[in-house]
Amino acid sequence: MATLSDVARRAGxxxxxxxxxxxxxxxxxxxxxxxxxxxxxxxxxxxPNAHAQLLARSHRSAVGVIVHDVSDPYxxxxxxxxxxxxxxxxxxxxxxxxxxxxxxxLEYVELLRGxxxxxxxxxxxGYHDQAFTRQLNEKLAAYEATGGRVAVIGRHEHSGDAVMxxxxxxxxxAGRELCGxxxxxxxVVAGPRILTTTTDRLAGLRQxxxxxxxxxxxxxxxxxxxxxxGGAEATARLLDADPELTAIVALNDSMAIGALATLRARGxxxxxxxxVVGFDDMPIARDVTPALTxxxxxxxxxxxxxxxxxxxxxxxxxxxxxxxxxLVRRDTAxxxxxxxxxxxxxxxxARRGDAAS
Amino acid sequence: MATLSDVARRAGxxxxxxxxxxxxxxxxxxxxxxxxxxxxxxxxxxxPNAHAQLLARSHRSAVGVIVHDVSDPYxxxxxxxxxxxxxxxxxxxxxxxxxxxxxxxLEYVELLRGxxxxxxxxxxxGYHDQAFTRQLNEKLAAYEATGGRVAVIGRHEHSGDAVMxxxxxxxxxAGRELCGxxxxxxxVVAGPRILTTTTDRLAGLRQxxxxxxxxxxxxxxxxxxxxxxGGAEATARLLDADPELTAIVALNDSMAIGALATLRARGxxxxxxxxVVGFDDMPIARDVTPALTxxxxxxxxxxxxxxxxxxxxxxxxxxxxxxxxxLVRRDTAxxxxxxxxxxxxxxxxARRGDAAS
DNA sequence: TCCCTGCGGGAAAGGGCTTTCTCTGCGGTA
DNA sequence: TACCGCAGAGAAAGCCCTTTCCCGCAGGGA
Numbered sequence: 104m105a106t107l108s109d110v111a112r113r114a115g116x117x118x119x120x121x122x123x124x125x126x127x128x129x130x131x132x133x134x135x136x137x138x139x140x141x142x143x144x145x146x147x148x149x150x151p152n153a154h155a156q157l158l159a160r161s162h163r164s165a166v167g168v169i170v171h172d173v174s175d176p177y178x179x180x181x182x183x184x185x186x187x188x189x190x191x192x193x194x195x196x197x198x199x200x201x202x203x204x205x206x207x208x209l210e211y212v213e214l215l216r217g218x219x220x221x222x223x224x225x226x227x228x229g230y231h232d233q234a235f236t237r238q239l240n241e242k243l244a245a246y247e248a249t250g251g252r253v254a255v256i257g258r259h260e261h262s263g264d265a266v267m268x269x270x271x272x273x274x275x276x277a278g279r280e281l282c283g284x285x286x287x288x289x290x291v292v293a294g295p296r297i298l299t300t301t302t303d304r305l306a307g308l309r310q311x312x313x314x315x316x317x318x319x320x321x322x323x324x325x326x327x328x329x330x331x332x333g334g335a336e337a338t339a340r341l342l343d344a345d346p347e348l349t350a351i352v353a354l355n356d357s358m359a360i361g362a363l364a365t366l367r368a369r370g371x372x373x374x375x376x377x378x379v380v381g382f383d384d385m386p387i388a389r390d391v392t393p394a395l396t397x398x399x400x401x402x403x404x405x406x407x408x409x410x411x412x413x414x415x416x417x418x419x420x421x422x423x424x425x426x427x428x429x430l431v432r433r434d435t436a437x438x439x440x441x442x443x444x445x446x447x448x449x450x451x452x453a454r455r456g457d458a459a460s
Numbered sequence: 461m462a463t464l465s466d467v468a469r470r471a472g473x474x475x476x477x478x479x480x481x482x483x484x485x486x487x488x489x490x491x492x493x494x495x496x497x498x499x500x501x502x503x504x505x506x507x508p509n510a511h512a513q514l515l516a517r518s519h520r521s522a523v524g525v526i527v528h529d530v531s532d533p534y535x536x537x538x539x540x541x542x543x544x545x546x547x548x549x550x551x552x553x554x555x556x557x558x559x560x561x562x563x564x565x566l567e568y569v570e571l572l573r574g575x576x577x578x579x580x581x582x583x584x585x586g587y588h589d590q591a592f593t594r595q596l597n598e599k600l601a602a603y604e605a606t607g608g609r610v611a612v613i614g615r616h617e618h619s620g621d622a623v624m625x626x627x628x629x630x631x632x633x634a635g636r637e638l639c640g641x642x643x644x645x646x647x648v649v650a651g652p653r654i655l656t657t658t659t660d661r662l663a664g665l666r667q668x669x670x671x672x673x674x675x676x677x678x679x680x681x682x683x684x685x686x687x688x689x690g691g692a693e694a695t696a697r698l699l700d701a702d703p704e705l706t707a708i709v710a711l712n713d714s715m716a717i718g719a720l721a722t723l724r725a726r727g728x729x730x731x732x733x734x735x736v737v738g739f740d741d742m743p744i745a746r747d748v749t750p751a752l753t754x755x756x757x758x759x760x761x762x763x764x765x766x767x768x769x770x771x772x773x774x775x776x777x778x779x780x781x782x783x784x785x786x787l788v789r790r791d792t793a794x795x796x797x798x799x800x801x802x803x804x805x806x807x808x809x810a811r812r813g814d815a816a817s
Numbered sequence: 818t819c820c821c822t823g824c825g826g827g828a829a830a831g832g833g834c835t836t837t838c839t840c841t842g843c844g845g846t847a
Numbered sequence: 848t849a850c851c852g853c854a855g856a857g858a859a860a861g862c863c864c865t866t867t868c869c870c871g872c873a874g875g876g877a
Binding site for chain 1: 864
């Protein structure tokens with residue numbers, strides 16, 4: 104690889120001058136030398152060694168992001184928001200997938216710290232795990248002590264800046280909607296119980312049911328992986344245990360899609376025989392059939408806010424921004440069927456909005 | 461940030477010794493000093509500066525990956541394959557999204573080169589653009605000249621190692637299937653015509669139709685963005701121009717989903733009135749209703765192969781691995797309706813496989 | 818004519834780490 | 848007893864850049 108001094112030598116100038124030309128330094132350089140340097144750069148196909156640059160400049164510019172999995176639409180949307188702000192400010196993003204493995208999350212914090220990122224953003228659910236939480240907080244505190252900025256998205260176990268979707272309110276919305284439709288036997292297809300996202304959403308849902316004089320017993324909840332197959336499998340278990348269910352709340356849209364698959368496989372009509380409500384409103388939600396009724400979270404906006412917090416001026420006290428959840432009524436939730444499973448309920452209501460473009 | 465010499469000072473040893481302990485060097489260090497160093501590391505929460513390390517070691521370990529968009533399921537799957545091999549070999553992946561912008565692709569090649577990656581993988585369609593192709597090849601050649609390894613996935617404009625999905629054969633498969641079902645008026649919802657992926661798939665499709673004595677005139681092709689909304693919009697234009705279409709081939713599954721949305725919005729029954737075939741077999745394909753008939757590409761495997769090529773021994777001549785496409789019959793393609801649009805065709809065939817887990 | 822100013826350029830000092838080379842001191846052999 | 852060899856530790860030379868500091872020179876004002 105050609106180095107800066109190769110370029111300088113070829114151009115017949117000092118490395119200092121070459122550097123100034125290449126970086127567009129404010130210090131003036133004669134047109135003639137500038138041209139010679141640029142010519143040498145082109146001839147040698149010179150590309151500065153990023154590590155040497157980062158080392159020489161004290162300036163830290165990249166931002167580290169840790170998500171569960173970028174290819175999961177939930178995080179893809181958040182990342183889109185993060186990117187938008189970062190790009191505007193000329194920041195490079197280093198994105199790491201923890202695949203919901205706490206240890207890997209810890210490792211990535213170190214890794215990113217080692218890469219001298221200016222800020223760190225952790226997106227995705229927190230864990231109900233004291234030991235882990237303490238470790239993570241120690242690491243983050245150490246990082247902040249050296250001037251690093253930290254923000255978390257959707258997890259409340261860290262004490263710093265945070266952007267929180269209102270998971271609890273979202274759960275509440277889902278519960279209230281189904282109660283309003285007359286459902287009494289409501290099952291839940293939940294993510295891993297160690298995730299705070301799961302428990303928060305569940306808490307809101309439970310609150311809604313309780314307020315209506317209903318309840319949400321543990322036997323109507325099945326925990327599984329937070330993905331399509333987890334949803335399919337949990338739904339199957341739920342139906343096996345309690346065939347009288349008239350509604351299912353899936354704690355994210357991927358699980359909801361799995362739930363729909365299982366229902367279809369079993370010949371249960373949605374929403375005539377059984378209703379389904381999802382969570383997140385990922386883009387695909389409107390394209391499944393029937394289109395998914397779900398709780399929308401402003402995912403892109405969450406990313407935008409988090410990146411703005413972290414790149415903006417620091418605050419003396421941690422800031423927590425709570426972003427509201429919103430119910431999106433589509434076609435998978437309808438009135439509870441009158442009698443038993445054998446009778447189909449009323450027709451689904453007309454679909455609102457969301458027609459193809 | 462604590463530095464290595466801070467650690468050394470605190471442990472009362474030289475930086476050299478500290479470095480040896482931290483990196484597990486083969487050079488022996490007394491147990492006592494080792495313990496002191498490790499204690500100092502823990503107390504100071506020391507994390508080595510990755511840039512300084514990379515600079516000091518001549519050893520290059522990271523691998524650069526350029527894709528159109530990781531959050532697109534097509535690339536998410538490929539990336540999964542890349543990751544698997546990279547992780548096995550202890551390599552870090554740097555993933556960049558070009559968002560199908562050739563200039564950005566060029567920039568990322570430089571950026572990754574600057575970051576001293578050991579290898580570079582470009583995934584995603586190539587472009588019909590002489591000037592760009594030449595520039596890219598120059599940059600890649602320069603990189604290879606300094607010992608960098610390069611592989612491309614799904615693009616044939618580069619002369620080095622390549623993993624190619626058989627796009628043309630896939631297009632052929634889709635065409636043959638529809639011909640076999642008796643379709644004559646087949647429309648195509650295509651991605652941007654500048655992409656080689658588009659033209660390759662189209663070529664295969666055209667060949668199948670030609671062999672059957674049919675044809676594929678340009679007026680039955682609509683080009684749009686390679687995503688859901690592009691598919692929806694192109695389908696609308698196609699139907700407006702030619703309401704007699706009995707089948708639509710979408711050149712990727714995202715577009716197919718958009719197409720289904722448009723058809724549903726217009727009240728056209730799939731596959732009774734109109735058939736749809738997608739391409740890629742992304743995971744969601746089996747979950748839309750009706751489940752999507754599509755051409756499967758071994759995406760994960762493509763990633764695995766590419767990473768193996770690039771991390772394995774070099775070869776004197778470029779290696780090209782062509783991976784086969786395969787038709788996956790589900791529920792969106794059925795026999796062509798007998799007469800006109802008004803009459804529904806025969807019932808869809810029974811759905812094969814793919815039941816919920 | 819002399820001095821000061823300011824501009825354009827180079828020398829050199831880091832930045833944090835790895836690694837080779839060198840040095841010290843010990844145990845063992847002749 | 849003298850010497851050799853080696854284990855274990857440190858000194859120092861890079862790795863490739865950026866940036867401060869300094870220097871020489873030319874032009875302008877007194």
